Amino acid sequence: MARTDYYDDPNAPxxxxxxxxxxxxxxxxxxxxxxxxxxxxxxxxxxxxxxEFGESVTECAVRETREETGIGIAIFGLVGIYSDPRHVVAFTDGEVRQQFSICLRGRPIDGEITTSAESRRVQWFPHSVLGELDIHPSMRLRIEHGYADQPDPYLG
Structure with missing residues (x-):
């Protein structure tokens, strides 16, 4: 199922x-x-x-990371909570979601990089090259906040 991200777009569904x-x-x-x-x-x-039903947010982040990348992680902190109503995601099945995402800090503990049905490519990137990648603004915000490593999480 394809998706389209909209941010602050008056024509967004x-x-x-x-x-x-x-x-x-x-x-x-x-x-x-x-x-x-x-x-x-x-x-x-x-x-x-x-x-998913029956799991915590930390369990979700660990599961999703393993499924999409092959890398096992341990969660140790919170980057922020992202709920900006100007960010919506439209799916080809007609669902249109308002963003609500909790970004957690993790460190790798095991595994090997593998792709999945949800990930065409998986790679480790140095901070210096991230500006060259096609990244949605809402995801860039999480990345900026993650690298800033502030004492308090982002709430927005």
Whole structure:
């Protein structure tokens, strides 16, 4: 199923759902960021996805990261909560979600990079090259906040 992200677009469709999702900001020992190239829209993003019944937000971030990248992670902090109503995501099945995502800090603990149905490519990137990648503004915000490593999480 394809998706289109809209941000502050007056022509964006109106949302008809809100789904709790998590993303994981994961740095390796060289401070490289784990990113996926999404299969549904081709954009680069930190791994993540929707919360399933019976799991916590940390379990969701660990599961989604493993599923999309092959990398096992341990969660150790919170980057922020992202709920900007100007960001909506439209899916080809007619669902239009208002963003609600909790971005957690993780560190790799095991695994090997592998792709999945949700990730065309998976790669570790140094901070210096992130500006060259096609990343949605809402995802860039999470990445900027992750690297800023402020004492308080972003709430927005």
């Amino acid at each position: 109106k949302p008809n759902s809100i789904v709790v999702a998590t993303t994981a900001f994961v740095l390796d020992d060289q401070q490289q960021l784990l990113l996926i190239q999404r299969s549904d829209n081709g954009l680069w993003a930190v791994p993540g996805g929707a919360l």
